[in-house]
Amino acid sequence: MRAIASEARKLLSVRLWWILLIILVAYVGFTAALLAGLFGALGDQLASSPGAPQLPVETLPPIVYSTATAVGYVFPLILGALAVTSEFRYQTLTPTFLAQPRRGVVLAAKGLVLALAGAVFGIAGLAASVGLGAPLLALTGNATGLDDPDTWLLLARAVLAMALWALIGVGLGTLIPNQVGSIVVVLAFTQFVEPILRFGASIWDWTAEVGKFLPGAASDALVGSSIFTSSGTGTTAVQSLEWWQGGLVLLGYGAIVTVAGLATTWRRDVT
């Protein structure tokens, strides 16, 4: 309990968390509003032109709302990674381990606090995507889906996904304690490497079978919707994972990087 209270104070006493939160809300809100406005207004025209990618009307609200995770997942990931790398960078591991010499306890507390913070990021991101997306959908004469319990389940799964991404961030920070290195890896992988891999993987059936286990794909499977899975690249017959499988795959990624970090950098001498 003490370790958890300490980690929570650490997180809340530095400006980083609310700066990331503001950017997340602005970025997700903008994307959700753009999608809702664009597809909401163009929906009729798209339906009447046979060559255009088709979006069934009932998938529009989930796509708009899930922008909170589809474009927002990188924020809890960075928050989690920085929570660990800043301890290495500013040598605060020394006072941290002096106050709690059982290092595993420190990392467990950090993981728990960051998972909670990730969930809060998820709620904030959804507030932005639903808060801007739903009125715009209604305004353009579309269903908002807010009367459908499935929509609310999707929102709950999105919160869980954001918590898991923060956890993966903690593990990643432990594995790559260099702050700049960690951020570069996060941004390069999430913004560049994985989108290309997912796109490439979707070309053949056998690569799609592998590609659905990529972290971003697993996250989209957990949430149940994403602008990426719905944007017409699905030329193969391979189904994405079930939502619970996606969740387990994400958790697995978190566990692998955390255990790897715990066994290497976290055990090292603190000099």
Place this chain on the structure above:
Amino acid sequence: MVSGGTTIEFRGITKTFGAVRAVDDLTFSVQPGQVTGFLGPNGAGKTTTLRMLLGLVRPTSGSATFGGVAYAQLPDPLRTVGTALEASSFHPGRSARNHLRVYAAAAGLPSSRVEFVLGVVGLLPYADRRVGGYSLGMRQRLGLASALLGDPAVLVLDEPTNGLDPEGIRWMRGFLRDRAAEGRTVLVSSHVLSEVQQSVDRVVIISRGRAVYEGDLDGLEASATVRADSAERARLASAIALTGAAVTTTDAGVIATGITTEEVGRLALDAGIALTLLTEERAGLEDVFLELVGGEAA
């Protein structure tokens, strides 16, 4: 007064980094009620030794304990041992008050302790400023405040006078003496003997990872140098040399170690040599220290 008192014990503690033996088979103990100076030039292995004591660095062999208990096994480490290592272990974006609250929370200490220690080190007026804007002296005080958080029976301070102005150094001296007088165990490292000279009861001097002296300062001073001169400088030098003391003849007189001024005076009287100069070298302590640690620049 602190009841009981905790003795720090190093038993054959050794740390090798690759082929380098940074700390080589150190054995000594630090008693409660005293200020013990842990001296040696930079790179002698002081910080590594302290970090092994605190469970931050794993010893290659040997052990370091507080009354027989390793740091990691202490039930309530911050309430037993207060530590201030280098003055850089702060997140620059966090205020001093929040920094202390983070670790008070980890040790289950009330925030009233945070306010108390901020007052002790005189940081209350600046407590809500981000540490990134602190001077080195203020960081030293914040480090000391962290060490005092748990009202510990043992204080381990690494170079606490670094970056302090003369007034701060004087304040630190009084502070260390007072803690020891309360029955606490105080271990202070420094690479400058003169900075701790007036506050320590005992010293442990290490060089290249090995202990070269352990005892009180008087013991060190016994081997301080004596400077004497006479019109018959050569006779004086050979007379002193006969006692077995080490003698160097210079243009400024005869310099001898291993002999007191009183002994030189008596010897000159007996030999009928008229002395023109007889003095104990006040810099002797520092010279002895430098000689012990192998003449490396302090």
